[in-house]
Amino acid sequence: MPLLLVAPLLIYMLVFYAVPVISMLMRSVNEPTWTLANYAALADDPVFLKTFSITLNTAFIVTLATLLLGYPVALGLARAKTMAPLILIVILLPFWTSVLVRSYAWMVLLGRHGLINEALLAAGLIERPIRLLNTTLATEIAMTHILLPYMILPIANALRQIDPSLERAASGLGATPLKTFVQVILPLSMPGVAAGVLLVFVLSLGFYITPAMVGGPRDITLSMLIAQSVDQLNWAYAATLAAVLLATALALIAAAQRLPGVGNAFKVSMR
Amino acid sequence: MSARRFLPATVVGLILLFLALPIVVVGVVSFSSATYLTFPPPAFGLNWYAAYFGSADWLRPTWLSIWVAACVVVLSTFLGTLASLGIARLPRPLRVMATGLILSPLIVPVIVVAIGVYYSFSRYGLIGTPIAMVLAHTCLAVPFVVTSVSASLAGIDPRLEQAALGLGATPGGTFWQVTLPLIRPGVLVGALFAFITSFDELVVSLFLSGSGAITLPRRMWDDLRFQIEPTIAAVSTLTIVLTAALLFGAHLLRKRVELNRTATSSAAAP
Numbered sequence: 001m002p003l004l005l006v007a008p009l010l011i012y013m014l015v016f017y018a019v020p021v022i023s024m025l026m027r028s029v030n031e032p033t034w035t036l037a038n039y040a041a042l043a044d045d046p047v048f049l050k051t052f053s054i055t056l057n058t059a060f061i062v063t064l065a066t067l068l069l070g071y072p073v074a075l076g077l078a079r080a081k082t083m084a085p086l087i088l089i090v091i092l093l094p095f096w097t098s099v100l101v102r103s104y105a106w107m108v109l110l111g112r113h114g115l116i117n118e119a120l121l122a123a124g125l126i127e128r129p130i131r132l133l134n135t136t137l138a139t140e141i142a143m144t145h146i147l148l149p150y151m152i153l154p155i156a157n158a159l160r161q162i163d164p165s166l167e168r169a170a171s172g173l174g175a176t177p178l179k180t181f182v183q184v185i186l187p188l189s190m191p192g193v194a195a196g197v198l199l200v201f202v203l204s205l206g207f208y209i210t211p212a213m214v215g216g217p218r219d220i221t222l223s224m225l226i227a228q229s230v231d232q233l234n235w236a237y238a239a240t241l242a243a244v245l246l247a248t249a250l251a252l253i254a255a256a257q258r259l260p261g262v263g264n265a266f267k268v269s270m271r
Numbered sequence: 272m273s274a275r276r277f278l279p280a281t282v283v284g285l286i287l288l289f290l291a292l293p294i295v296v297v298g299v300v301s302f303s304s305a306t307y308l309t310f311p312p313p314a315f316g317l318n319w320y321a322a323y324f325g326s327a328d329w330l331r332p333t334w335l336s337i338w339v340a341a342c343v344v345v346l347s348t349f350l351g352t353l354a355s356l357g358i359a360r361l362p363r364p365l366r367v368m369a370t371g372l373i374l375s376p377l378i379v380p381v382i383v384v385a386i387g388v389y390y391s392f393s394r395y396g397l398i399g400t401p402i403a404m405v406l407a408h409t410c411l412a413v414p415f416v417v418t419s420v421s422a423s424l425a426g427i428d429p430r431l432e433q434a435a436l437g438l439g440a441t442p443g444g445t446f447w448q449v450t451l452p453l454i455r456p457g458v459l460v461g462a463l464f465a466f467i468t469s470f471d472e473l474v475v476s477l478f479l480s481g482s483g484a485i486t487l488p489r490r491m492w493d494d495l496r497f498q499i500e501p502t503i504a505a506v507s508t509l510t511i512v513l514t515a516a517l518l519f520g521a522h523l524l525r526k527r528v529e530l531n532r533t534a535t536s537s538a539a540a541p
Contacts, residue, residue, distance in 0.1 A: 001357070019391070021387030024387040073283050090291050097510070098470075100488050100491060100492065104495065105507070114309075118309075206380025
């Protein structure tokens, strides 16, 4: 009986999602006969190696930036009482605004006549508008903005689950607020941090729209290279790259699920 | 306020400003009278909203996006709610596999899904049809329905269903008269998120829309490739307002889920 309820969705997902994706991925190993040559070729394919390193590098920088910006906000959100709904709105509205609209917003902000250039000109810090849009930095800023909520929400969730009496006990025993934070709060929030880091890193690996819109001409991400190969009808290459991207994302998640507490924190943050 | 508290509050405030500012700036620019993108606007006007509402080139994609999202809502809410009812009662290995498949679109990079469906759908001549978009978007939307409905199912006191069955209700009657009213807010929240997911989706649409099924995000994308004129700001602002309204609706529904929960648990208490 329970299976009968789940079966329609399972069949739907198999027919319109799993089978299409898998049969596309098969193109990487079955041309002209069964072979792993496409994967072996990646090892000395300069285009792939460059793209893959740009993708990983961007993911790394964005993860670091969201962690540094996200932790204080998560702490503020977990501690806030009357302000909490307002903070949550400021986090959730961008979260549910489309990536396209948010990338466009950064085009407006970073453009030649955008807010940032105009502000810098008005402050006399620069004499001519500087090039901000279509740079690597623009991609990193916009992606940090887009992925920040994915860092904040799991960390805030972990912080909220910490028993407040622990903090009182620490300060009662003479710990300074800083010491309480470093020795009590920070270690207990680690499952949330790990979930946030994992989520942001994995999601940044697949970014396509944002780097294409605001990034520099040479910042080709793996997703962009995949789309390009499909446009050139180079299906074997596109499928190979897609398999590498997918395997990287799944391997990271599988590895992180083994860390204590992360599995649960991850599930909560997927909501 | 002491310095020790003021400093962290300022830091948090600045980061929240970083989150909110881009959205606010788009809103302000959309009311600009300038014909090019500049901030702050030299003067204000409704030119760009007039340009949007006066152009079939913009309205046609808008209606298509709404239409596709509506079909996605119906399909994903139906399939997702049905699955949520059964999934918790599946035997363990099957449950883990089913959950993995159903939730996987949340982590599989969307470009992989996009070229996968493009590759397979093109063999059946589905590229450039709204049907292709509905079929693919539903896969991306279903995880939000399943997580939302599963969460509200988990909050139901099982004694309520047992009581209904014990008092002679049929399983079907129990579902319609007890379970469904209790999970309705969760179903609606899932439906709202399904709508937003489809309405805003671009990567899959880029591959599936061809030349025959241009959705609103695809139309915006095409425009941005060639020029950045403020019509996009007006369209963006409208979609932000729509998203905010739907989120607010979801928030109210979530409140009702919590109220239901406290009401049922206090009613069930001896």
